[in-house]
Amino acid sequence: MTGKALILGIGNVLWADEGFGVRCVEELARTLSYGPEVQILDGGTQGLYLLPFLEEVDAMVVFDAVDYGLAPGTMKVVEGDEVPAFMGAKKMSLHQTGFQDVIATAQLMGCCPAEIVLIGCQPVELEDYGGGLRPATAERIPDAIAIARDWLAARGHHASAGQTRTDDLADASLRRENYEGNRPSETEACRTGDARFFPAEG
Amino acid sequence: MVLDTPNGFSLDNSGRRIVVDPVTRIEGHMRCEVNVDDEGVIRNAVSTGTMWRGLEVILKGRDPRDAWAFTERICGVCTGTHALTSVRAVEDALGIQIPDNANSIRNMMQLALEIHDHIVHFYHLHALDWVNPINALRADPRATSELQQTVGPNHPLSSPGYFRDVQNRLKKFVESGQLGLFKNGYWDNPAYKLPPEADLMATTHYLEALDLQKEIVKIHTIFGGKNPHPNWLVGGVPCPINVHSTGAVGAINMERLNLVSSIIDKTQEFNRNVYIPDVKAIGGFYRNWLYGGGLSSQACLAYGDIPENPNDFSPEQLHLPRGAIINGNLNEVLDVDPRDPEQVQEFVDHSWYTYGEPGRGLHPWDGVTEAQYELGPNAKGTRTNIEELDEAAKYSWIKAPRWRGHAMEVGPLARYIIGYAQGHEDIKDQVDGLLRDMDLPFDAIFSTLGRTAARALESEYCGRLQRHFFDKLVQNIKNGDETTANIEKWDPSTWPAEAKGVGMTEAPRGALGHWIRIKDGRIENYQCVVPTTWNGSPRDVQGNIGAFEASLMNTPMERPEEPVEILRTLHSFDPCLACSTHVMSPDGDELTEVKVR
Numbered sequence: 079m080t081g082k083a084l085i086l087g088i089g090n091v092l093w094a095d096e097g098f099g100v101r102c103v104e105e106l107a108r109t110l111s112y113g114p115e116v117q118i119l120d121g122g123t124q125g126l127y128l129l130p131f132l133e134e135v136d137a138m139v140v141f142d143a144v145d146y147g148l149a150p151g152t153m154k155v156v157e158g159d160e161v162p163a164f165m166g167a168k169k170m171s172l173h174q175t176g177f178q179d180v181i182a183t184a185q186l187m188g189c190c191p192a193e194i195v196l197i198g199c200q201p202v203e204l205e206d207y208g209g210g211l212r213p214a215t216a217e218r219i220p221d222a223i224a225i226a227r228d229w230l231a232a233r234g235h236h237a238s239a240g241q242t243r244t245d246d247l248a249d250a251s252l253r254r255e256n257y258e259g260n261r262p263s264e265t266e267a268c269r270t271g272d273a274r275f276f277p278a279e280g
Numbered sequence: 281m282v283l284d285t286p287n288g289f290s291l292d293n294s295g296r297r298i299v300v301d302p303v304t305r306i307e308g309h310m311r312c313e314v315n316v317d318d319e320g321v322i323r324n325a326v327s328t329g330t331m332w333r334g335l336e337v338i339l340k341g342r343d344p345r346d347a348w349a350f351t352e353r354i355c356g357v358c359t360g361t362h363a364l365t366s367v368r369a370v371e372d373a374l375g376i377q378i379p380d381n382a383n384s385i386r387n388m389m390q391l392a393l394e395i396h397d398h399i400v401h402f403y404h405l406h407a408l409d410w411v412n413p414i415n416a417l418r419a420d421p422r423a424t425s426e427l428q429q430t431v432g433p434n435h436p437l438s439s440p441g442y443f444r445d446v447q448n449r450l451k452k453f454v455e456s457g458q459l460g461l462f463k464n465g466y467w468d469n470p471a472y473k474l475p476p477e478a479d480l481m482a483t484t485h486y487l488e489a490l491d492l493q494k495e496i497v498k499i500h501t502i503f504g505g506k507n508p509h510p511n512w513l514v515g516g517v518p519c520p521i522n523v524h525s526t527g528a529v530g531a532i533n534m535e536r537l538n539l540v541s542s543i544i545d546k547t548q549e550f551n552r553n554v555y556i557p558d559v560k561a562i563g564g565f566y567r568n569w570l571y572g573g574g575l576s577s578q579a580c581l582a583y584g585d586i587p588e589n590p591n592d593f594s595p596e597q598l599h600l601p602r603g604a605i606i607n608g609n610l611n612e613v614l615d616v617d618p619r620d621p622e623q624v625q626e627f628v629d630h631s632w633y634t635y636g637e638p639g640r641g642l643h644p645w646d647g648v649t650e651a652q653y654e655l656g657p658n659a660k661g662t663r664t665n666i667e668e669l670d671e672a673a674k675y676s677w678i679k680a681p682r683w684r685g686h687a688m689e690v691g692p693l694a695r696y697i698i699g700y701a702q703g704h705e706d707i708k709d710q711v712d713g714l715l716r717d718m719d720l721p722f723d724a725i726f727s728t729l730g731r732t733a734a735r736a737l738e739s740e741y742c743g744r745l746q747r748h749f750f751d752k753l754v755q756n757i758k759n760g761d762e763t764t765a766n767i768e769k770w771d772p773s774t775w776p777a778e779a780k781g782v783g784m785t786e787a788p789r790g791a792l793g794h795w796i797r798i799k800d801g802r803i804e805n806y807q808c809v810v811p812t813t814w815n816g817s818p819r820d821v822q823g824n825i826g827a828f829e830a831s832l833m834n835t836p837m838e839r840p841e842e843p844v845e846i847l848r849t850l851h852s853f854d855p856c857l858a859c860s861t862h863v864m865s866p867d868g869d870e871l872t873e874v875k876v877r
Contacts, residue, residue: 092338092353122353124508126400130494183404186453187490208338245506251346252353 080115080234081136084191085226086128088121088142088177091252094209095143095201098218101211101254102141102197104247106223111240116230119246121177128180133189137233139226140177143215144198151214152200155225161196195229197222210258287578287687287824289833292323297668300843303850310816310855313669314832316840325825325832326669327816327850328676336649339806344370344798345770347806348512351794354808360393360500361792362808363512365783369794370514371591373781379763382516383590384753385503388540389510390585390785391742391749392499395547397788398692398739399496399555401854403489406732409848410562411482412472413462417451419443419480427477432557434549437488446484466842473565482562485554492550495543502536516765523757541750548743551736559736560718563729567720572728572849574831579686580605580694581814583616583793585786586745593784599745600786601699601707606686610701616683618782618793621645624809626679630671630818633679639821641682644795645780647807676818680826681809689827690790690814691853696734697725706744710737728831731852735788772801787811789854815853828853 087103090096100120107118117135121128132138140161146154162178184190199222202212210216227237250256283291293315301311315324335354339347347370351362364386371378378386421443428438454462474482497507503519504510511518522531584602587593595602595615603613618624625641628634634652635642642648656673659666669675682688699707714733715722724730769775775798783794790811797805817826825833828850837845 090353092335092350120509122359122508124359126404126490126493127497127508129490130497183490186449187487188449207335248509249346249349249352249511251343251349 082134083116083137083139083230083233083235084131084135085112085116085118085139085230086121086131086141087119088123088140090123091248091254091257092208094203094206095199095212095215096204097211097254098143098199098201098215099141100248101216102219102222102226104254105219106226107242107244107247109223109239110227110237110242112235112237112242116235116237116242117246118242118244120248122248125177125180126183128177129183129187132180132184132191133187135191137193137230137235138191138195139229140194140196141222141226142177142196142198143201143204144196146198146200148200150200150202150212151218153218153221153225154198154200155195156198157195158193161194193233195226197225210254283823285819285823285825287575287830289825289830290323291325291825291833292317293671295323296840298840298843298846299668300846303847303855310850311669312828312832312843312846312850313671314846316837320837320840322832322835322837322846325829326671326675326818327826327828327832328669328818329678329812329816335808336647336806339803342803343801344373344796344803345514347794347796347803348514351808352509352512359508360389360504360510360512361785361787362794363510364390365785365787365792365794365808366796367512367514367783368785369781369783369796370798371781372783373779373796373798374514374769374775376515376769377766378516378590379761379766380590380756381521381753381761381764382766383587384749384756385517385519385764387586387749388746388753389500389503391746392496394742394786394788395551395739395746396493396496397854398735398742399489399550400493401788402555402559402732402735403486405854406851407482407486407562408462408465409844409851410472410566411474411486412465412467412479413450413483413486414454414465414467415472415474415476416480416483417447417454417476419447419476421447421480424477424480424484427561428481431481431561432553435553435557437484443480443484446487447480450483466839466844469838469842469844471838471842471844471848473569474562475565478561478565482558485558488550488554492547496547498543499540502532502540513765515767515770516763519764521757521762521764523762537750537754544743544746544750548740548747551740551743555739556714556736559733560714563718563733566729567718570724570727570729571835571845572831572852573726573730574829574833574849575687575689575827576693576697576730576831577723577726578606578608579683579688580697581616581683581688581690581791582695582698582786583618583784583791585784601695601702601704603698603702604683604688605698605701606684610697613698613701618784618795623684624681624793625685626681626809626813627820628674628679629821630674631676631679632674644793644807644809645782645797645805647795647805649807671819676816678813678816678818679809680817680820681813682820682824685822687817687820687824687826687830688814689830690811691731692734692738692788692790693725693731694790695786696738706741707737710741728849728852735854775801778804789856790814810856812853812856816855828855 087099089099199218295315295317299313303310311328313326314322348363348366351366352359422440424443425440500507500510520531581604584598586599588597621643627641632653656670659670661667779798785792793809795807815827
């Protein structure tokens with residue numbers, strides 16, 4: 079029987095290519111349709127707050143910008159025990175030691191997903207505060223999603239074309255289109271942070 | 281060379297220099313350098329933030345109503361607090377009155393964050409400075425059970441079998457070679473004083489706290505729609521209430537309120553039966569280690585928080601105290617006004633920024649964030665690989681905030697000292713009770729342990745406040761008020777062409793302020809002065825040292841090459857440099873490097 083799976087994007091959208099992981103899950107939710115057994119989550123730079131999500135699943139995909147010392151825009155996929163080691167290989171960003179700790183804590187609690195894959199991309203630019211993804215990084219998103227889709231399919235989680243509805247993505251003002259477009263008009267983005275409160279007009 | 285600071289410390293940098301970089305188990309990147317004398321006592325301390333985050337740049341030109349979502353991303357731990365501070369700043373600027381229910385819900389969310397952070401900090405970031413999990417493997421489970429029943433008789437999980445199971449689990453984890461969380465420890469350092477049974481008890485509670493923290497944050501999921509990154513709203517809260525009818529998807533109903541209520545109870549049981557007893561039990565073994573007081577006996581600052589009524593931030597209406605103590609005078613708690621240009625000012629003489637002229641202080645509304653990275657003449661190493669800082673020059677990415685010229689400590693201990701000095705009944709009862717139980721004099725509170733204990737007491741007090749606001753919310757709903765937002769001024773066409781405002785909160789780690797200027801519907805200037813900017817502040821032009829620096833002074837180290845004591849005291853502040861510092865060292869070793877020169 080196929081269990082549950084988590085697709086997690088981590089990183090900070092405010093620091094250019096640091097946002098790669100979060101943008102991947104955003105795009106994935108927009109282009110692939112998964113059933114309720116697959117959760118898609120923008121994990122930001124959160125640490126222990128993510129623990130409950132890990133313990134509910136058997137397989138986990140993590141998208142992240144990771145400094146492997148490769149050419150910018152290069153993808154690298156690592157699995158299983160290599161994941162924490164790779165995330166700690168270089169102290170590139172704020173959150174990485176944090177997420178390593180989340181995995182270690184999940185292991186200590188005996189609730190770490192049995193299978194983990196880290197789909198990483200070597201960033202081009204990090205020090206552009208408030209900036210968006212650089213083209214060489216953004217171009218990798220479809221590849222990253224395809225890798226995740228195939229990896230999950232091999233574990234019994236099949237996607238169809240379409241969208242996955244989820245509340246677990248970034249606030250509208252921070253989604254890539256709005257964030258990079260800088261000044262969204264109200265019709266493009268619900269600024270309340272919650273569509274339940276301000277129902278869509280007409 | 282010996283240098284006397286105006287705030288009462290004698291700095292001597294002639295001894296061996298020890299560099300700790302990065303300081304681990306904190307948010308963000310931080311470095312600390314100290315000089316120790318021949319006896320291993322710290323005689324000079326230098327704390328520095330090694331990153332610049334540029335938030336002020338990011339927010340310029342954005343919609344003020346979206347600022348909360350951006351500020352929520354500054355940091356991995358105090359997300360909600362920044363969001364709350366941000367919406368308060370915008371509401372203050374635009375004169376927006378929030379509904380009563382929104383105030384109660386925001387308070388409950390803020391209190392949940394406060395409690396979550398305190399528990400996670402104590403068990404998962406700070407405990408390992410006092411507790412040795414490797415030593416726990418040697419404990420006798422039966423004796424551990426007896427210890428548990430003595431220190432926390434109301435905690436049901438106390439059987440020898442329970443502790444044996446945990447010990448076996450721990451053994452398996454350690455034997456698998458994963459050490460993971462417990463790596464980088466100095467486990468044979470004589471600074472660790474607990475018997476194995478206390479180590480096992482505390483390590484067991486480390487695991488229990490992991491389970492509990494997942495429950496606490498459900499309050500954010502319920503009121504904020506999701507977690508991580510709950511939703512906030514300028515004008516109120518983005519969660520509709522609907523307790524009477526069915527069908528409103530996602531609205532707050534009785535079932536959800538009941539869940540909140542049960543989480544409040546569960547958390548409070550943990551605070552009372554586990555957290556506070558642990559602090560007392562562990563503290564008891566370290567009762568002679570009363571170092572680390574730093575500025576706490578001299579200068580404390582709190583903005584206050586948890587308003588009883590919406591938009592009313594007058595000090596007597598705040599459940600978490602507001603005020604300032606200077607020159608060690610606890611008989612007088614001074615008024616704090618974050619709008620007064622003479623009170624809160626930031627200086628950059630020892631920070632990697634420039635205001636164009638030396639010695640200048642700027643109020644945050646007029647704040648400028650212009651980087652100027654240069655090392656002093658006595659710094660060792662290179663610009664990209666600093667071996668030793670020159671603290672007589674610029675040496676940190678953290679600005680130096682001052683209150684009427686004074687370096688201040690902020691955080692749970694500062695709040696508790698201010699509350700105590702004001703005669704705040706709940707706080708006074710808690711502090712007196714703790715000191716009595718531990719048979720310690722009042723002055724013992726001015727210490728690393730005092731900081732740690734104040735956090736535990738505050739967690740329990742916050743639990744009581746949560747119950748208060750829960751009851752208030754339910755009563756208000758029963759009275760027929762289901763309003764959660766005021767959207768009269770949602771449309772920017774209703775705003776003045778120019779406006780400025782300030783939002784204040786007490787973040788878990790201390791006083792947090794956001795100052796905003798709005799022009800033509802957009803953010804013109806946004807400045808955050810965060811708690812770790814206060815505590816992690818570098819020196820100022822007068823030579824006053826900051827709270828971290830002060831707290832390390834005169835602490836003896838068992839083994840200077842193993843900075844247990846430095847970590848212990850720095851961790852007691854719950855430093856969060858993710859938002860206080862603002863270029864990062866792009867590369868670095870995963871392990872903390874400790875260099876002795």
